[in-house]
Amino acid sequence: MLNLVALILLFPLIGTVINGLAGKRLRKETVGYLACGAIGLSFLVSFMVFIGLLQLPPDERLFEKHLFRWIESGSFISAAALQVDPLSVVMILVITGVGFLIHLYSIGYMHHDKGYHRYFCYLNLFVFSMLLLVLSNNFLLMFIGWEAVGLCSYLLIGFWFEKKSASDAAKKAFVVNRVGDFGFALGIMLIFLTFHSIDFTEVFSAVSHGNFEKGSFTVTMITLLLFIGATGKSAQIPLYTWLPDAMEGPTPVSALIHAATMVTAGVYMIARCNALYLLSPFTMTVVASIGVITALFAASVGLVQNDIKRVLAYSTISQLGYMFLACGVGAFTAGVFHLMTHAFFKALLFLASGSVIHALSGEQDIRKMGGLKPHIPVTYKTFLIGTVAIAGIPPFAGFFSKDEILLEALVRGNFIYWSLGAFAALLTAFYMFRLLFMTFHGECRVDHHAMEHLHESPKNMTLPLVALAGLSFVGGFFGIPGANALEHFLAPVLGGHGHTEVRGAVSAGHHGAWLPYLMMVISTAIALVGIFLAYQMYIKKPGLSKKLAERFRLIHKLLLNKYYVDEIYDAIFINPTKKISTQVLWKVIDVRMIDGSVNGIAWLVGRIGSVLRHLQTGYIRNYAFYIVVGCILIIVLAVFGR
């Protein structure tokens, strides 16, 4: 069954090709169902692969499928080969599963769009790329997937290319990702230089053979470079700026790419390279610190945003920060666990918000919403589940995963991580419920024009919502303390570094076995406090937020403008570069200096020519004079020149 793994990739590819080449001529239904079917089949095969993997003994759950030799140059070999192990299986299940639901949702959501076939072509391509990313067995192939998802992200963000903001956002996403890729690519090269191979198995086995001492410079460099890549793709500080803008794309795209799957690629990569990362405590500290700071930072921006999708975007950044925090403290399983649950509830939230936007004919500003609860009940309910999940209320998915991260941060990291993380959790609960309240509760601020068209979404849109809501509800149980199904499953990959050991250590004594339970309580309490504050501010005393905003005008403005990071980047990097390129490099160095000197020499020679030609006066006596002068010189040279 494992041999079928190539099919997982093949189906979406076929979907892409057919829709890409012939989609224009196909009927809309055909296009949509073709795309969905491709992903559905992919999901089925993924599941079969999963079953196949389960049938193997835990230690042998690694399957490689060699397809063909890709790049071979001297000792540099990168094959097109796939690798199935528990980690990738989890990923492909999430990708194809969530992907399928989102495809389904898109059929309804994008129904009226002119670029229907283009959309599904891109979407299938994205799934293909993402699967390639997680299934590849070496860094370079992974890099293909890595860049290809970036490309799809670019294409999909810029899907409505006629909107300037959309195409700008697309370009920004691609470029910022490229900055990250720069690190990733260098990382791969350094890996090749260090290990003489870029195959996962070979690299990690070299590591596990203990050829490298902990904290060695090379490994630190490798991991840091890879982490730069991860910050790009997973929107961490300082490369997160593209993600909020990416909301210009269609909402299902935001759900699939910019929430559920692609942005988690960085986490996946770090988890994949856990063996390397564990060798470099310094990098781990960096990862954890960036993670927690991002979590807090994004959450704080999320507090004041008014665009429904932007709030979700910042929340995504924040949640990704959690995952990095987990990885950074060594709790890779917790990271992957959160990755999974986050995929469920964030996809849900986005799709639900999409449903809201759909209902309001494209309105995204939450200040123009409110009181929608009765009009779109299914959306509301599912949105509520998602919100609760992300806020961390037991027993929803987000609770377990986030709680575990916070616990690990405290146990394996330090108090600061925990407290920052916890504070971010508080903010998360607050802004998510602010979003919920402002959208669905309170008075209705929708303009009457949109009101007329207000309707609940069709079945094919609500069905995925419900399904995802279900997943958000049950998703947490895969990693519930005690059962630890996920943890055990992932153990061969994330290995002894997983958190069983920690649990063991914990239960063995430092803090006592009560700690996890205490933490659960504290987490829940934090979430509740957040919800309460939101309730107070947006339901009970609707004016309070404005007052607070005026009171802390500076901070509010700072947050509202996202700390002016975009502006700062513009001022520091983009504008000077453009200006220097135009004014100095091109106009001065190129045109004036280099070309100027080239033309100058030509001009000079011509000039000398036109000056010298006047020696040719036309007077015989002058000519004779030249002869005499030449004569004297030659005689002098001949006779005395020795």
Add this chain to the structure above:
Amino acid sequence: MTNVSIMTFNILSILPILILSGFGMIVLLVDVLSSRRLGEKNLLAYISLIGIILAAIFARSPAGTTLFSFNESFAIDNYSLFFNFIFLLSTGLTILISHSYIKREEINHGEYYALILFSTIGMMLMAAGADLLNIFIGLEVMSISIYILTGFKRSKLISNEASLKYFLLGAFATGFLLYGISLVYGSTGAINLKQIASFIASKGGISDPVLLMGMGLIIIGLGFKVASVPFHAWVPDVYEGAPTAITAFMSVGPKAAGFAAFLRILITAFGSAHDEWQKIIYILAILTMTTGNVIAIAQTNIKRMLAYSSIAHAGYLLIALVSANDMGVSGTLFYMLAYTFMNIGAFAIVIVLSRKGDEFIQINDYAGLGFKHPLLALAMTLFMFSMAGVPPTAGFVGKFYIFSAAIKSGYIGLAVIGVINSVISVYYYLRITVIMYMKEPTREFAPLTISPLIVAAIAISVIGTLHLGIFPSKVMEIAQQATLMLK
């Protein structure tokens, strides 16, 4: 009378000269006898051509080897034979391109052909002369003929002026040459090149300043003939003023003859004093090519431009002279031959495009030629690229040869200056093609009346330029054999 040496007289060795002079007379006679009746005077051109062909047939060593006759003052060796071939070729081509030109310009006199033939005699004497006297006489025969030919359009002031300039300066330079010869004679007691050489060898090199000065003055005299800076000043004016066909002839024949004598004198007579004269020629070479090229850029008249280009080419040839090795000599021969084809070809096209009284010799008059007369333009392009030294043309192989010679002797600096110059030259040669192909025509091209003779001349030039560029091997071998004889 026993003490008078027996002359080594070999009439066969001067057979080409005799043939040419005979045909020169015949032309004159026919001209006189047939003066009014023949009208077109086509016959004269054909007679001259027959003479040239006959001379070419007989221009070979009777014994097949080197032959010195006339008391060792006249050398029939491969060297002089090669040059003879160049002279005859350039003369032949000149007659081909002259035919229609002189008719159009109404200077269609029999003397024209005769003088060309006589000047060829002078050139042959220069190339074959093994003593200074023969070289001097040859030079004068050649020069005086060309003074006259330059002034042949006697009703045109421009032609008179050119002739006067050329004549006065030429005579002036002759003074220096003669003075040089007299000093060389005074300090060696000989005018025969070999005797001079053996005298110098017996002294173990030149130490006598008088001899050095004599050598320097000879360099001046010949430098004038080959248009080396600073003795070049006559060239542009004379080239511009002379009848175009004669300009073509002048830029090739006398220059080749000058180099023939130059090489023979410097290498045969002063070969062991190479170090003494190389530095002079070195400087002359640099000055000549640079001045020629740089000023050529500023020209707008195509004849003047070609004149400066001719100066520049003299500079390249001087490079070969400096290197003074076997390659330098054979390179000179090859280059001269190549230059004959491409330069006469270019002038032929100038002639084709000009009309009476309206010579169209401004470069801008060529605008739009490229697609109006594609074949002519193509030929002109070929000649221009050849002069610029772009493969696969004769000019490239020639330059390659000359720079090889320079590098072989270690004159890398000179070679570098040479190639920089050839880049500069590309600019103005290219400008012709630019104007022909890339500018819109500014004038109407009247339907050209092209005589078959000039077409033949252009065709020969094209074929020669290409053949020497693509299959230079045979000619190179001959040129290489020629060099063995000099020393």
Add this chain to the structure above:
Amino acid sequence: MPMLSLVTFFPVIGVFFILFMDSRRKELVRVTTLLVSIVVFVLSLPLYFNFNAHAYEMQFVEKLPWIPSFGINYHVGVDGISLFLILLTTFLMPISILASWHITKHVKEYMIAMLVLETGMVGVFISLDLFLFYVFWELMLIPMYLLIGIWGGPRRIYAAIKFFLYTMTGSVFMLLAIIALYFLNYRATGNYTFNLLEFYRLELSFAVQFWLFIAFALAFAIKVPMFPFHTWLPDAHVEAPTAGSVILAGVLLKMGTYGFVRFCLPLFPEASHAFIPVISWMAIVGIIYGALVSMVQDDLKKLVAYSSVSHLGFIMLGIFAFNIQGIEGGITQMINHGLSTGALFLVVGMLYERRHTRMIADFGGLTRQMPVFATFFMIVTLSSIGLPGLNGFVGEFLILVGTFKSRILYASIATSGIILAAVYMLWMFQRVMFHEITHEENKKLTDVSKREFAILLPLIIVIFWIGIYPSSFLRKMDASVNHLLRQTGEGVNSVSRLQKQNKQTMPQIDIVSETKTEWE
């Protein structure tokens, strides 16, 4: 079967046919030329299939005496390095001719120039005799010069002359160096020859290598063009007709990089090693500088032209990494750049044909009108950016790996070029293809015609092919590149010693005493 000669000179045979055609029958001339070029391409295919990938020796060798008195032979052959450049040339030629269908002025002359150009280009890549090489090298200048000068844009004359003079300037010094090699070889072996393979065996002192390297490198660096010798390129590209730009970018620029691989490295291994920092820094500056300047261009062709400076910087960097990845990457990237930049010029040309402007500001929102075109354009853009899965990535990544292996710093800086590539290409793409249509004229644009489709499709196929299955290319060059490395590698050990020497005294070439022959 003299395969190589057939490929090289078949276009000339075609020229003879066309020469005798009535210049008013334009369609006939075009079709004939296209057929000729296709035949040439087909003729060149056996080179690929019959090429023995395991041998580093020259294959399909032909050797005939040409100018025996100079030891010059018509000596041609192919190895894994030149093979693909020949194929690239013959492949791009039919495409370029097809892309020249809109030329209506002097069609016959145009087509003749194209065919002569093809002969020259193929000749450069197959020559194993330095004299022959130089002849082809210069020969190909003439038709290109005419193409730019006659069928070019408004400033065509300036551009054409600049192109010619720039290239000529570099190459004349190479000519001198070739001659010097000839005599040095004679001094060492007593053989008068221009045979490259014999020159390979020559052991030159460092000082000699130093100067000869400079002479060769100057010619090639101008051709590449490396910063700061690049300024002819934007002008030439902007003014050249579309097909001219394609050939120029696709093939002519490769001659510079090819020259480095074929001549500079194996002939002067020690000097090449000593020059690694110089060349590498020039390449790096070129990468960054080209990208930055490209970014702010408002003319599409200029933008692509400057991007070439950047791309070729990568190639140079790879070649001077002196390891198999770097050089194979460099060669692959030569092909890639030929394909993707060639395709970019074609795309720009199609826009120009429709709108008669190349200003980015005159476009915008074209995707709506020309979806198929947009797809092609997008793929080509991405290929140029070096997106994995497309051709550009393979070369670029190998180059970077190679460079990284030898000099981490260089690779690190150069890698930032791939960021910038994304910036300028995507920004351009966005401004041309995205947004609303702001110019009325653009609303009337038509999508690609059948002919244009036929032009672009082969390129796109190859772009994907190399990206997905580069082994079919890399495998053929392995043996040759390994051999090249062996040739240059011998110098590596002594290079540090030599560099030390180099620091103490500026090398003085001593050809004078080394080659001076007295008049005998």
Add this chain to the structure above:
Amino acid sequence: MLAYLFYIVAAITVTTAVYLIFEKNPVFGALYLIQTMVSLAVLYILLEAQFVAAVQIIVYAGAIMVLFLFVIMLLNLDIGEETKNALPYQRIPAILMGIALFTIICIVIRSKLLQGKQDQYTTAFVQGVGNTKLIGNLLFTEYLLPFEITSILLFVAAIGAIMLAKRKL
């Protein structure tokens, strides 16, 4: 005695030569040149070159200079012919150059001289045969070729003179 003769004749020669270049009237100039040539003929006799001396007077001073005078007369040049002077600034440098040239030549000549091979034609030998006869012998034996070529030269000159100067062809 001969030395005095030399000095006197030399002085005359130089003086007339200098007069030539400063004389306004071309007719007088020609006469000065004739005088110079005649003086030179005297010197030739001092140098035992009787034939050359004779030819100098007959051909040079006689024929050639008469031709000059003839042309001067023909053109009927007035003395003010040289009024236009486009290059007044060249006068002084020209004279300086001439002096420099002379100085250099003198320096050269002062060094060593006449290391050349002595030939057989000693004074005694020449007197034995006779200068003219000897020259005649040589002209028709060793120097036959240039002698014959000279005929072409003169022929060319004749043609040329007619071509260029004849009023109507």
Add this chain to the structure above:
Amino acid sequence: MITITHYLVLSAILFTVGVIGVLIRRNAIIIFMCIELMLNAVNLSFVACAHYLNSMQGQLFVFFTMTVAAAEAAVGLAIIVAVFRNKETINIDDINIMKW
């Protein structure tokens, strides 16, 4: 004792005077005469050398020089006449259409 040096110095003086004359005079005929003066100087040098070398070649050379001078004179004067016909002057400073 009159040595060859005396003759050669005299020859040099005459030559130089001729050169100066060419450089400073403007009448074409006078310039031509100055050239003749130079040739005469050379002849003197030839004859003197021949005398002191006991050689005849110098005298022969002078013979040829004179012939050449005669030919040049014929042609040169003809040219001057031709110029005068068209230009009505033989002041060479006026004969200056072609330049640069």
